[in-house]
Amino acid sequence: MKGCYINGMGIVSVQKTFDSEFLSEVIVNETENVLYAQQPSYKEMIPPAMIRRMAKGVKMGIYASTKALEEAGIEIPGAIITGTGMGCVEDSEKFLKAILDNDEQFLTPTSFIQSTHNTVGAQIALGLQCKNYNFTYVNGAVSMETALIDAKMQLDNDELTNVLVGGIDETSSHTLELFKLTQIIKKEEDKPYSVLNSNSKGVVFGEGANFFALANTPNDTTYAKIEDVAIYSALQPEQVANFVTEFLKANNLAISEIDAVVFGNNGDVTHDGYYNVSSTIFNETPQVFYKHLSGEYNTASGFGLWLAANIMKQQQIPAIVKMNGLQKDSYKTILLYNQYLGKDHSLILLKNAKA
Amino acid sequence: MDALKQELKSKIIEVLNLEDIAVEDINDNDALFGDGLGLDSIDALELIVLLDKDYGIKLTDPKEGKNIFQSIDTMAAYITANRTK
Numbered sequence: 001m002k003g004c005y006i007n008g009m010g011i012v013s014v015q016k017t018f019d020s021e022f023l024s025e026v027i028v029n030e031t032e033n034v035l036y037a038q039q040p041s042y043k044e045m046i047p048p049a050m051i052r053r054m055a056k057g058v059k060m061g062i063y064a065s066t067k068a069l070e071e072a073g074i075e076i077p078g079a080i081i082t083g084t085g086m087g088c089v090e091d092s093e094k095f096l097k098a099i100l101d102n103d104e105q106f107l108t109p110t111s112f113i114q115s116t117h118n119t120v121g122a123q124i125a126l127g128l129q130c131k132n133y134n135f136t137y138v139n140g141a142v143s144m145e146t147a148l149i150d151a152k153m154q155l156d157n158d159e160l161t162n163v164l165v166g167g168i169d170e171t172s173s174h175t176l177e178l179f180k181l182t183q184i185i186k187k188e189e190d191k192p193y194s195v196l197n198s199n200s201k202g203v204v205f206g207e208g209a210n211f212f213a214l215a216n217t218p219n220d221t222t223y224a225k226i227e228d229v230a231i232y233s234a235l236q237p238e239q240v241a242n243f244v245t246e247f248l249k250a251n252n253l254a255i256s257e258i259d260a261v262v263f264g265n266n267g268d269v270t271h272d273g274y275y276n277v278s279s280t281i282f283n284e285t286p287q288v289f290y291k292h293l294s295g296e297y298n299t300a301s302g303f304g305l306w307l308a309a310n311i312m313k314q315q316q317i318p319a320i321v322k323m324n325g326l327q328k329d330s331y332k333t334i335l336l337y338n339q340y341l342g343k344d345h346s347l348i349l350l351k352n353a354k355a
Numbered sequence: 356m357d358a359l360k361q362e363l364k365s366k367i368i369e370v371l372n373l374e375d376i377a378v379e380d381i382n383d384n385d386a387l388f389g390d391g392l393g394l395d396s397i398d399a400l401e402l403i404v405l406l407d408k409d410y411g412i413k414l415t416d417p418k419e420g421k422n423i424f425q426s427i428d429t430m431a432a433y434i435t436a437n438r439t440k
Contacts, residue, residue, distance in 0.1 A: 053397075108400065
């Protein structure tokens with residue numbers, strides 16, 4: 001039964017997911033082109049002396065990771081592996097702004113210390129006093145998947161029995177302005193925003209922290225088994241079907257054996273073609289989407305993984321994330337496909353832990 | 356001097372992001388480090404920058420900081436005696 005099992009999860013997202021039942025309080029916002037994370041109360045979890053220096057991303061990461069470890073019953077993980085596309089951009093902006101505003105003088109240490117990409121992983125380790133393997137992957141929109149691959153390899157090779165893995169990205173005002181200028185973020189006049197059948201460029205941007213407590217054996221809280229993860233740097237839309245079928249072939253699976261497929265459609269008309277596999281090879285498979293709930297960010301696929309793992313555990317797909325009307329009696333094998341700006345393609349294969 | 360003390364309290368709260376602490380909560384003779392306000396070495400660096408940026412005082416000897424940053428009283432006295440702006 002050894003493998004890579006999701007035994008605990010913690011999430012802070014633009015939805016009220018941190019303390020509510022699975023998708024019980026979600027809202028689809030079609031009028032904002034930037035969605036900000038719903039912040040839980042951190043005071044019970046983080047000492048006041050530490051919290052005052054933490055940017056939003058660090059706090060979200062600590063909250064989500066603590067919840068994941070608590071659920072899995074892990075006190076000190078064998079490793080802490082994080083993924084982030086943009087890192088602690090809020091403190092990076094503060095530090096760079098201070099350099100400009102003060103003519104390269106009077107630079108204070110706090111925002112500089114907290115501006116590095118590995119701040120979240122480091123602060124989690126400091127809080128836990130965990131001196132084990134600690135690594136942060138900064139690999140665009142496959143940052144979290146890269147962290148997952150590292151974790152899975154260490155579990156598969158019996159180097160560790162459990163690992164804390166997470167993806168985290170925060171928004172920051174200046175970066176958002178730049179993204180609006182370059183039309184990475186949708187224009188105001190493109191409202192109402194939709195991630196399906198959109199005819200406008202850009203995405204609705206979001207932020208969040210998604211953490212997973214993985215272990216090499218299942219327990220009472222197990223959601224799913226991560227069977228395989230694959231990433232690909234750059235593909236043409238017509239190459240996606242081959243990427244998917246080769247991946248399934250390597251896992252001895254046929255398309256018909258996939259019980260649900262979770263797509264990362266983000267409403268960017270320029271790159272929607274990458275999801276054509278939904279109407280070609282997966283036209284008879286129940287389909288799920290989630291970026292209308294999470295917004296787009298480099299580690300948004302963590303929200304997708306959280307969603308898929310919940311679907312696996314609950315054995316049903318909530319109506320709000322259904323892309324088509326198909327459903328199955330049981331969900332034993334779920335595939336996730338995501339890409340961002342035509343790059344950073346990823347596939348994650350989940351299996352029912354009891355299968 | 357009293358105006359300077361009030362100003363220092365608000366600046367310290369703002370610069371060090373002391374959540375849940377108001378100007379009225381800090382007494383003029385409260386210890387800033389250790390048992391008092393609980394500031395640490397990173398805060399000390401922030402305070403050194405604050406002296407330089409807002410009052411034109413460059414602390415060349417870090418050992419001086421120990422006495423200067425004892426309390427709002429000691430900070431205000433040192434600023435009054437040494438400020439260049």
